[in-house]
Amino acid sequence: MKTFARRMAAVIAWAMITTSDAGARDFAPDATNLPAYTLPDPLKAADGKAETTAEGWTKSRRAEVLELFRTHVFGRVPPAAAAAGAVKSEVVGVDPGAIDGTATLKRLKFTATHGGKSLVFTASLFIPNAAPKPVPAFILICNRGATNIDPSRVLRSDFWPAEEILARGYATAAYQVGEIDPDRKDGYTEGVRALFDDGAPAPDAWATLSAWAWGASRILDHLETDPAIAKGKVAVIGHSRGGKTALWSAAQDERFGLACVNESGCGGANLLRRRFEGRESVARINKNFPYWFNANFKRYDNREDDLPVDHHMLSALVAPRWVHVGSAEEDLWADPRGEFLGLVHAAPVYALLGKKGLGSREMPPIGVPLRGDGLAYHIRAGKHNLGLEDWRAYLDTADRAFRP
Ligand code: GCU
Numbered sequence: 001m002k003t004f005a006r007r008m009a010a011v012i013a014w015a016m017i018t019t020s021d022a023g024a025r026d027f028a029p030d031a032t033n034l035p036a037y038t039l040p041d042p043l044k045a046a047d048g049k050a051e052t053t054a055e056g057w058t059k060s061r062r063a064e065v066l067e068l069f070r071t072h073v074f075g076r077v078p079p080a081a082a083a084a085g086a087v088k089s090e091v092v093g094v095d096p097g098a099i100d101g102t103a104t105l106k107r108l109k110f111t112a113t114h115g116g117k118s119l120v121f122t123a124s125l126f127i128p129n130a131a132p133k134p135v136p137a138f139i140l141i142c143n144r145g146a147t148n149i150d151p152s153r154v155l156r157s158d159f160w161p162a163e164e165i166l167a168r169g170y171a172t173a174a175y176q177v178g179e180i181d182p183d184r185k186d187g188y189t190e191g192v193r194a195l196f197d198d199g200a201p202a203p204d205a206w207a208t209l210s211a212w213a214w215g216a217s218r219i220l221d222h223l224e225t226d227p228a229i230a231k232g233k234v235a236v237i238g239h240s241r242g243g244k245t246a247l248w249s250a251a252q253d254e255r256f257g258l259a260c261v262n263e264s265g266c267g268g269a270n271l272l273r274r275r276f277e278g279r280e281s282v283a284r285i286n287k288n289f290p291y292w293f294n295a296n297f298k299r300y301d302n303r304e305d306d307l308p309v310d311h312h313m314l315s316a317l318v319a320p321r322w323v324h325v326g327s328a329e330e331d332l333w334a335d336p337r338g339e340f341l342g343l344v345h346a347a348p349v350y351a352l353l354g355k356k357g358l359g360s361r362e363m364p365p366i367g368v369p370l371r372g373d374g375l376a377y378h379i380r381a382g383k384h385n386l387g388l389e390d391w392r393a394y395l396d397t398a399d400r401a402f403r404p
Pocket of ligand 1: 333
C-alpha cells in the first residue's frame, strides 16, 4: 500500500507539469520565444480515463498507444511478415578466431519469403570468446555505408567499434538497412514491403522505418536461438534515422531490454510539438523523406498539435525497460533539449511501473551522462554522429541494465 501511495504521488506530481515547457531554459541560444505547447498525457485513455495502475497500463493503455503510433506515424507490419516462419535464418559462415582470436564471427543470412518471391538480407555477429556465456548483446541498425560494419575488420569505424564492445563482454550484430528496404524515395519495389504487401499500401501500412525495425526483430529472433546470447539482455542501437528505428523497435518488441537512441530527432526521441526554430519539423521530414513514415503522418504537416501522440509516449512504450537517448551539442536539427524532454515526459509511465525514470528535469552538463532508473541521457560536444564517446555511454548503461 505504501509503495502504491508513493507511486501515485509521483504520477500526480508529474501529471501537473506535463503541460507546457515554454518557460524552461532552452538549450540553443536562439530559442527564446518558443511557443507554448501541450503534450498528450500518456496515461489518459481514449475515453478520457486516467490510468492509475501498472496493470492498467500494461494490459490496456500500452496497446492503445502502440496502435496510435502504428495508425498515425510508423504504420503497421502486415500479418504475413510478422508470422512465424516468414523468415528463415541461417549461419552461413563461422570464424572462431576472428579479431586476433578474441571473437567468433558468424555470418547470418535471412530469407524472407512470400507469394513465391523472396528477399535476402544479411548480418554479422561477433561473440567474445573469453567472456562467460551467455553474454548480453547489441544489435546495430546501420544506416550508413557497408564500410562502417566491415566484418573482416580491415576497415574499422567508430560507428561500430566491435573490438571495444567485445572487450566489454558484449556480443554485437550489425545489419545494413538498405538490404531490407532501400533508403530511397523510389525504393519500394526492391524492399521487403513490396514482398509482403498485397496491393497498394494503405494509409496506415508500414513505411520504411517500420520495415527496418521489423529487420531488427528478425535478427533478435536469430540471437534468441544462439545459446551464447543472454535472453532479455539484448540492446538495439541506432543513429539518426537508425535511432528513430531503434526506439520504434524497442517500443514494439518487448524482448529488447534497452534502446540506445542516438541523435534521433524528429520522429525519434524528440517532441514534435516543441517548435524550436532550428529543428526539423514534421512537414520537412515528410517532404524530404516521405517513405519513412506512413501516409497518415502527412496529415500532421504543420499540425503537430492534432496528433493524438507525441514522442515522449514512444519512449514510454519501452517502460519499464531501458531507454538511453544521446544528443550532440551542435546537432540542433535533432533538437537536443526536445530529445531530453521526451524522456522527462515519459517518466509518469516509468513511475507507474515502479521506476524512477531519469530522476531529474535538468539537462546534464556536456559530456556527463545522466543515468536514472530505466531512463538515461547524455549530450556530448560536437556534431551529428555516432562515435566512441556515445558507445561508451551506452555500454555503461547496458552494464547498469544487464549487470546491475
Ligand atoms: C536527415 C534527416 C533526419 C535524419 C538524418 C540522418 O538530416 O532530416 O531526420 O535523422 O538525416 O539520418 O542522418
